[in-house]
Amino acid sequence: MKENNYTLILRSIFHNKRIERVNLAKETGLSPSTVTRCVSKLVEKGYILETGFSEGLSSGRKPISLEINPDAIRVLLVDVGARITNFALGKANGLIEKLESIATPITFEELLREVYYLLDCFRNIDIIAFSIPGMVDVNSNKIIFVPSRGWRNLEVSIRGVEVFLDNEANLAIIAEAFSHEEIRKSQCSVFVTVREGFGTGLWINGRIYRGPSYTAGEFGHTTIDVKSTKTCHCGNNGCIEEYTSVTSFFNTYGEHLRREINSLLQMRDKKIDEYLEILARAVANIVNALNPEYVIVGGELAGLKDEFYEELERRVKKYSLFPAAHILKVKPATFKTDTYLYGALYAVIQEVFIPRVIESIS
Incomplete structure (x- = not known):
């Protein structure tokens, strides 16, 4: 319980940037006395800082704001x-x-x-x-x-x-779970990272899942074309990442890539249609295998227009089993750059x- 209390308090201060003890109690659901006791310890140890008085919160004594000590x-x-x-x-x-x-x-x-x-x-x-x-x-x-x-x-x-x-x-999925309660509390969420390759981070039953040999989530090295002559870095042919790699498909990356994809979306170009179709098939395989509530799309595909993720979700649901598609939400990564x-x-x-x-x- 003590560990959970401190985690709740630290996470709440982290996400609010600045918060007062009274609001900390409201947000965490902890009693004011518990918040006061825990905050005192955290201040004493130098993990959080008291950073002056908040304005406009009361007519009496101004409450003191709390922040994570950046150092x-x-x-x-x-x-x-x-x-x-x-x-x-x-x-x-x-x-x-x-x-x-x-x-x-x-x-x-x-x-x-x-x-x-x-x-x-x-x-x-x-x-x-x-x-x-x-x-x-x-x-x-x-x-x-x-x-x-x-x-x-x-x-x-x-x-x-x-x-x-x-x-x-x-x-990336740890960061998403830390940032968003709905991801943190989900039974299954998947972060799909697409740049030179294609990988996934798995959040299952409230924690990161890496697998006993640390290879869980390597969906990029599952086979999408058994007749392919494309040889992957892993040594197999027909791997998903050989088809979904943005650097291979669009021959660019970074801000240039985002501008190109957004432009192709606006023009409804057949190239972006082709890429969305390949990506949707790949993601649908993951949805049918794991039944996630959330699929978060990032890497070089972070920071695109909402239209991209909406269209991807529509196509993924089309190729997914109905019960899985019914609960699925496709979301953009929290961080648009530097994921x-x-x-x-x-x-x-x-x-x-x-x-x-x-x-x-x-």
């Missing part, structure tokens, strides 16, 4: 893409500061050299969080396999700094920072 944890975020790797600084209040982008190195050792360079530039880093486009053993900080780079069985350790790494789609940087930060807050806070107080 309660400092995270170096590393989003490894098949083409581009992005770096940022993340803080406990959920804000990030973009640092730089580089062409993703051929070897992981080259990537680590850039990480060490940034550690020399930015002191007081508590943890380094990697978003990996492949399979990751989160318990041993081991990259199992990154198909686009051929990286296999790499144990990641960095001198003097804690390391956290996970698959990019897993990080995996935010995903890595939110995952660290959820899976490292909050447990660490509770442990220190207990």
Whole structure:
């Protein structure tokens, strides 16, 4: 119960940015005395800050606002893409500061050299969080396999700094669940990440599901065309990601891609119609297999016009079994850009920072 109370309070302050004790009690459903006791501990430990008085909330004594202490944890975020790797600084209040982008190195050792360079530039880093486009053993900080780079069985350790790494789609669904109560409380939600590849993060019965060998959600490597001559990075032919990859289909990515897709939507071009049809078939396979309440679409497909997601939902429901289609909602990703940087930060807050806070107080 104590752990749950602190989690509720921290999450509520995080999402409101600034909130007063009285509103914190209303929002969390906790008693005012419980809120006062927990907040006192969190302030004493330096995890949250009292940041002055709120205006217009009462005619008497002004209530004090509370905020997450941004420096309660400092995270170096590393989003490894098949083409581009992005770096940022993340803080406990959920804000990030973009640092730089580089062409993703051929070897992981080259990537680590850039990480060490940034550690020399930015002191007081508590943890380094990697978003990996492949399979990751989160318990041993081991990259199992990154198909686009051929990286296999790499144990990641960095001198003097804690390391956290996970698959990019897993990080994205953790961030969505942390941000939205309906996702957090759903029996099954799926984050579909589409960029160079196609992967999914699975949220099942209130928690991330990675599988016993950490390969759950690799729907991009299921076969969509048994007669295909297209060879995937994984070594098989006819994989879904060979057809849904935006960089292959549209031959661009980033803001250029978003502008092109939005333009094609407006013109009702047959190219976007073809892509939506392929993507809908792929997502419908997931819906028929898992029966999710929510499918969240992100990666390079984040930040598009609402029309894209509405049309995708219509087509996915068309190809899904009726009971599954009846409850399904297709949603855009919360973060329109930098999904995996935010995903890595939110995952660290959820899976490292909050447990660490509770442990220190207990």
